[in-house]
Amino acid sequence: MTPSNSGNPSARSRPFAPVVLADAAGEYFTVPQPTPYMSIASGVTDLARDKIPAIVHANATARVQTVTPAQNPFLAEVLAEFAAITGVLVLINTSLNVKGKPICGTPEMALDCLAGSGLDALMLEGWWVTK
Numbered sequence: 001m002t003p004s005n006s007g008n009p010s011a012r013s014r015p016f017a018p019v020v021l022a023d024a025a026g027e028y029f030t031v032p033q034p035t036p037y038m039s040i041a042s043g044v045t046d047l048a049r050d051k052i053p054a055i056v057h058a059n060a061t062a063r064v065q066t067v068t069p070a071q072n073p074f075l076a077e078v079l080a081e082f083a084a085i086t087g088v089l090v091l092i093n094t095s096l097n098v099k100g101k102p103i104c105g106t107p108e109m110a111l112d113c114l115a116g117s118g119l120d121a122l123m124l125e126g127w128w129v130t131k
Helices: 020-026 046-050 074-086 107-115
Strands: 016-023 041-043 061-063 064-068 090-094 122-124 126-130
Touching: 020 046, 020 064, 041 107, 061 126, 064 074, 074 090, 107 122
Parallel strands: 016 064
Antiparallel strands: 016 090, 041 061, 122 126
16 A cells, blocks of 8 residues: 655654565665564655655654565565556555554454545455545
8 A cells, every 4th residue: 555645744643654575675765684573663765755655754764564475475466466556566564553543453443444544545355445
């Protein structure tokens, strides 16, 4: 997903966290190593600022998750297909929530999050749901 963001990313209280294929991470992030557990706040590149501003913190970082096909074949395939369609190699990670709400634990919660946030679309249990 590439959430829309009509203004400055620092105007939002908290950006979304991105997930990217490990071998493409350098295009969007300055992360020095794989980060499969979102344990590092990485600097972002100009491409990230331009294409996916909704993941950029006010201090120009993002809490990125990297993934390889060996770690998660399904997610890696989704990332590759999304990139083929949109040219963007980044999606929002699986800890989906917005400020003040718990992490989405059910499909209903995820759909509510989609409806009440700046997200454009959601992949949910094999379904692609858009606003």
